[in-house]
Amino acid sequence: MRILGITGGIGAGKTTVTQMFVRLGADAVDADQISHEIMLPNGSAYFPVVHAFGKNILNADGTIHRKKLADIVFQNEKQLQLLNQITHGCIFEEMQRRIDRSKASLLCLDVPLLFSSDFPIRCDKTLAVIAPENCRIQRVMQRDSCTRKQAEQRICRQLSDTEFTALADFCIVNDGSAEKIWEQVKNVYQIMME
Ligand SMILES: CC(C)(COP(=O)(O)OP(=O)(O)OC[C@H]1O[C@@H](n2cnc3c(N)ncnc32)[C@H](O)[C@@H]1O)[C@@H](O)C(=O)NCCC(=O)NCCS
Numbered sequence: 001m002r003i004l005g006i007t008g009g010i011g012a013g014k015t016t017v018t019q020m021f022v023r024l025g026a027d028a029v030d031a032d033q034i035s036h037e038i039m040l041p042n043g044s045a046y047f048p049v050v051h052a053f054g055k056n057i058l059n060a061d062g063t064i065h066r067k068k069l070a071d072i073v074f075q076n077e078k079q080l081q082l083l084n085q086i087t088h089g090c091i092f093e094e095m096q097r098r099i100d101r102s103k104a105s106l107l108c109l110d111v112p113l114l115f116s117s118d119f120p121i122r123c124d125k126t127l128a129v130i131a132p133e134n135c136r137i138q139r140v141m142q143r144d145s146c147t148r149k150q151a152e153q154r155i156c157r158q159l160s161d162t163e164f165t166a167l168a169d170f171c172i173v174n175d176g177s178a179e180k181i182w183e184q185v186k187n188v189y190q191i192m193m194e
């Protein structure tokens with residue numbers, strides 16, 4: 001099995017690109033989805049997160065209000081580091097479990113923090129998905145019904161497109177139509193399967 005790590009800033013199109021690899025036959029593991037699962041009331045990070053951030057981050061039904069938590073951590077670097085410390089071990093362990101279960105020839109890891117120093121999983125190749133910042137902000141505001149400021153606060157905590165491009169083996173520019181990236185995805189898929 002070959003592992004392709006897919007990364008990029010918020011709203012760049014990591015998940016869109018990953019789903020295209022899945023259409024071509026790859027398996028996928030999504031770090032954001034796992035981070036949501038481990039924070040559910042029966043998840044491994046639920047109690048540590050509530051203990052660290054207090055009951056004011058809870059909805060009436062006891063689930064974690066992720067947008068409230070996001071507002072706390074993306075306005076304060078120390079709080080973000082704390083959340084990362086609590087969650088990353090649980091996320092990366094669960095990713096490894098899913099990798100071990102996969103029988104696909106190509107496995108894509110969709111990970112925003114692929115190039116952070118604590119990411120422990122070795123990838124055969126890495127792919128950065130990039131798009132102009134204003135385009136990403138518009139997409140995220142529309143998808144998540146958030147404000148420009150909230151989108152910008154996340155972008156401030158992430159690598160720039162120049163940094164992503166310099167660190168990755170492949171780069172896909174997602175600034176146009178879906179057909180345009182489909183051709184780029186097929187090229188990378190072929191190289192990975194050679
Ligand atoms: C802060 C939380 C609760 C916000 O949840 P929400 O549903 O609003 O966003 P979601 O999880 O879907 O993330 C959307 C995007 O935000 C950005 N983002 C999320 N976490 C981080 C982070 N720690 N640092 C920088 N950017 C991040 C990424 O671009 C991600 O794709 C959640 O993102 C979280 O728990 N983050 C910490 C865990 C983590 O690092 N997750 C990233 C995968 S390793």
Ligand SMILES: Nc1ncnc2c1ncn2[C@@H]1O[C@H](COP(=O)(O)OP(=O)(O)OP(=O)(O)O)[C@@H](O)[C@H]1O
Nearest residue numbers: 009010011012013014015016139143174176177178
């Ligand atoms: N080429 C495109 N044209 C129009 N909309 C797009 C395009 N690519 C992605 N989108 C839309 O932009 C939003 C963000 O895309 P996607 O979820 O794939 O990005 P992401 O990098 O995974 O985001 P996040 O960092 O928040 O997880 C989605 O609503 C998606 O449908």
